[in-house]
Amino acid sequence: MFKEFLKKRWHFYIFGIISLIIIDLLQLFVPKFVAKAVNALQTIKDINEVKTFVLSILALAFGMLIGRFWWRYFIMGSSRYFDYYAKKNLFDKILGLDMFFFDKHRSGDIMAYFTNDIATVERMLGIGVVQLTDAVFMSSMTVFFMATSTNWKLTLIALSPLPGIILISALFGKLIFKRSRRVQDVYSELSGYTEETMDGVRIIKSFSIIPKIEELFEERARKHFDATISLIRVWGVMWPLVHFVGTLAFFLALTVGGPMVVKGTVTLGDYLAFNSYIGMLIWPLTAYGMVMNVIQQGRASLQRLRELQSVQPFVVEPENPVKLEHIEVIETKKLSFKYPETDRFVLKNVDFSVKKGQFVGIVGTVGSGKSTLVKIISKLYPVENGQVFINGIDINHLHSRDIRKLISYVPQETFLFSNSVKENVAFAMEEYDFDKVKEMVKLSAVEEDVEKFPKKYDTIVGQRGVMLSGGQKQRLTIARALMRDADVYIFDDCLSAVDPETEQEIIETLRTKMKGSTMIIITHRLKILQSADIIYVLDQGQVVEKGTHYELLRNEGLYARMYKKQLVLGE
Numbered sequence: 001m002f003k004e005f006l007k008k009r010w011h012f013y014i015f016g017i018i019s020l021i022i023i024d025l026l027q028l029f030v031p032k033f034v035a036k037a038v039n040a041l042q043t044i045k046d047i048n049e050v051k052t053f054v055l056s057i058l059a060l061a062f063g064m065l066i067g068r069f070w071w072r073y074f075i076m077g078s079s080r081y082f083d084y085y086a087k088k089n090l091f092d093k094i095l096g097l098d099m100f101f102f103d104k105h106r107s108g109d110i111m112a113y114f115t116n117d118i119a120t121v122e123r124m125l126g127i128g129v130v131q132l133t134d135a136v137f138m139s140s141m142t143v144f145f146m147a148t149s150t151n152w153k154l155t156l157i158a159l160s161p162l163p164g165i166i167l168i169s170a171l172f173g174k175l176i177f178k179r180s181r182r183v184q185d186v187y188s189e190l191s192g193y194t195e196e197t198m199d200g201v202r203i204i205k206s207f208s209i210i211p212k213i214e215e216l217f218e219e220r221a222r223k224h225f226d227a228t229i230s231l232i233r234v235w236g237v238m239w240p241l242v243h244f245v246g247t248l249a250f251f252l253a254l255t256v257g258g259p260m261v262v263k264g265t266v267t268l269g270d271y272l273a274f275n276s277y278i279g280m281l282i283w284p285l286t287a288y289g290m291v292m293n294v295i296q297q298g299r300a301s302l303q304r305l306r307e308l309q310s311v312q313p314f315v316v317e318p319e320n321p322v323k324l325e326h327i328e329v330i331e332t333k334k335l336s337f338k339y340p341e342t343d344r345f346v347l348k349n350v351d352f353s354v355k356k357g358q359f360v361g362i363v364g365t366v367g368s369g370k371s372t373l374v375k376i377i378s379k380l381y382p383v384e385n386g387q388v389f390i391n392g393i394d395i396n397h398l399h400s401r402d403i404r405k406l407i408s409y410v411p412q413e414t415f416l417f418s419n420s421v422k423e424n425v426a427f428a429m430e431e432y433d434f435d436k437v438k439e440m441v442k443l444s445a446v447e448e449d450v451e452k453f454p455k456k457y458d459t460i461v462g463q464r465g466v467m468l469s470g471g472q473k474q475r476l477t478i479a480r481a482l483m484r485d486a487d488v489y490i491f492d493d494c495l496s497a498v499d500p501e502t503e504q505e506i507i508e509t510l511r512t513k514m515k516g517s518t519m520i521i522i523t524h525r526l527k528i529l530q531s532a533d534i535i536y537v538l539d540q541g542q543v544v545e546k547g548t549h550y551e552l553l554r555n556e557g558l559y560a561r562m563y564k565k566q567l568v569l570g571e
C-alpha cells in the first residue's frame with residue numbers, strides 16, 4: 001500500500017520539495033539584503049540604493065508567499081491523500097479477510113489502525129517531510145551562505161557543536177521507534193476494550209458490574225498513559241539536548257565573532273547577517289529532533305499497517321474458479337476440522353450430504369460442531385482435512401463469492417444496522433422491490449409486529465436493533481436472508497428467541513412457499529424436524545446418527561433421548 005502510494009505521488013513530493021527549497025533559498029537572501037542595506041546606510045550617498053534593497057526584500061516576500069501555497073498543496077495535499085488512500089485500501093483488505101481474522105480481532109483494535117496509525121503515518125508524510133526538507137536543506141544552505149558571504153573561520157567555529165545533533169538523533173531514534181510502537185499497541189488494546197464495553201453496555205448494567213469494568217478500563221488507560229509518558233521521557237531528554245547544542249553555536253558566534261568585529265576582521269553588517277544565519281540554523285537543526293520523532297512514530301505505525309496488510313486469509317480462493325450456477329448437491333467426506341491456531345478437532349470424519357429441495361436438520365449436543373459444519377460448507381472456513389464437494393466439485397476449486405451468492409446463511413447471532421426496517425431487510429440487495437420486502441417479512445411471521453411500529457417499515461431500529469425484541473430481530477434477520485433468491489437457505493438456530501409454535505409455523509410456511517429450495521436447519525427444538533427429509537445428529541464433532549425423525553426415534557439413541565427430554569420439559 002505504501003509503495004503504491006509513493007508510486008502515485010512521488011512527483012507531488014518532488015514538486016513540493018522544490019517549492020520548499022525555493023522558499024528556503026529566498027528566505028536566505030533576506031539577511032543578505034538586510035546586511036547590504038545596513039552597510040549602505042553607513043556610507044550613504046544615494047537613498048535610491050537602499051530603496052532597491054527594500055524592494056528586493058518585498059519581492060522575496062512575494063515569492064515566498066507563492067511558494068508556500070505550492071508546498072502546502074503538493075506535500076500536505078499528498079499526506080491527506082494518503083489518509084484517504086490508506087483507509088480505502090485497509091477497508092477493502094479487512095473486508096477481504098476471512099472469519100478467522102474477525103474471530104481474533106475486536107472491532108476496536110481494527111478501528112485503531114484507521115484512526116491512530118493512519119494519522120501518524122499521515123503526519124510523517126506531511127509535516128515530517130516538510131521538517132526533514134527544511135532541516136536538511138536549510139541547514140546546509142545556511143552553512144554555505146554563512147561561509148561564503150561572511151567569514152568561513154567564524155562559521156567553522158560556530159558550527160563545530162552541530163554534528164552533535166545528528167549523533168543525538170541517531171542515538172534516540174531507535175528508542176523513540178520502540179516506544180512509539182508500544183504506544184500504538186496499547187492504544188489499540190484500549191480502543192478494543194472501550195469498543196467492546198460500549199457494545200456490551202446493556203449486559204454490564206444488567207449485571208451491576210460497573211466498578212469492575214471501570215477498574216479494567218483504568219488498567220488499560222493507565223498502560224496507555226505509562227507508555228506515552230515513557231515516550232515523552234525520551235523526548236524530554238532528547239529535546240533539551242538538541243536545543244543545548246543549537247544554543248552552543250550562538251554562544252560561540254558571540255564570543256568569537258564579537259572580538260572579530262572590534263578588530264575589524266568582520267564588518268558589523270556581516271556580523272549581523274551571520275547572527276541571523278545562526279538564528280535561521282537553530283530551527284532546522286532542532287527540527288531534526290522533531291523530524292526524528294515524527295518519522296519514528298510514523299515508522300512504528302507503518303510497521304503495524306504493514307503487518308495488517310500482510311495478513312493472508314486462511315480460506316484461499318482458486319486462481320481459476322469453476323463457475324457455479326446452481327447448487328444441486330452438497331457433500332462432505334471424512335471432514336475433520338480444527339480452528340486455526342487451536343489443537344482440538346471440533347469436527348471428526350463427518351460425512352454429510354444434502355440434495356436440492358431437501359429439508360435437512362442438524363441437531364446435537366451443545367458445542368458439537370453444528371455451526372462449524374455449515375460455516376465450512378459456506379466456505380467461511382478452510383477445508384484442510386477431508387473434502388467438501390458442491391455438485392461434485394471440490395469446494396477448493398470454487399470461489400466463496402459464487403458459493404455465498406447461492407447459499408443464504410442466517411447465523412445464530414442477529415445483527416441489524418441502525419437503519420430502517422426495510423433497509424435492513426433489503427440489506428443484501430442492490431435494488432429491491434418494496435412488495436418483496438413485505439412478502440418476506442410476512443413469510444418470517446413478523447409482519448404484524450412491523451405494522452405496529454411507529455413508522456412501520458421506515459422505523460429506525462437503533463444500533464444493532466436495540467429497539468426491537470430478540471424474536472423480532474431474529475425474524476427480520478430471516479426476512480433479510482429470504483430476500484436473496486438463493487438455492488440453499490441455512491438457518492443456524494436463529495429462531496431460539498421465538499416461541500416453539502411460531503418457529504414451527506415459520507418453518508412450515510417456508511417449506512410450502514419456497515418449494516424447490518434446499519433448507520438446512522440447525523435447531524435445539526427437535527419437534528420442528530418431524531417433516532425433515534434427513535436429520536444429522538452430532539456429538540463431540542462426530543455424526544452419531546442420521547435418519548428421519550421417526551427412524552431416529554426408533555433407534556433409541558441420542559436423538560430419541562433428547563426428544564423425550566424435551567417432551568417431558570414441554571418444549
Ligand SMILES: Nc1ncnc2c1ncn2[C@@H]1O[C@H](COP(=O)(O)OP(=O)(O)OP(=O)(O)O)[C@@H](O)[C@H]1O
Nearest residue numbers: 103339342346365366367368369370371372373493
Ligand atoms: N472461532 C472459533 N475459534 C475457536 N474455537 C471455536 C470457534 N468457534 C467455535 N469454536 C469451538 O468449536 C466447537 C464447536 O462449535 P460450534 O459453534 O460449531 O458448536 P455448535 O454445535 O453449533 O454449538 P451450539 O449448539 O452451542 O450452538 C466448540 O467447542 C467451540 O468452542
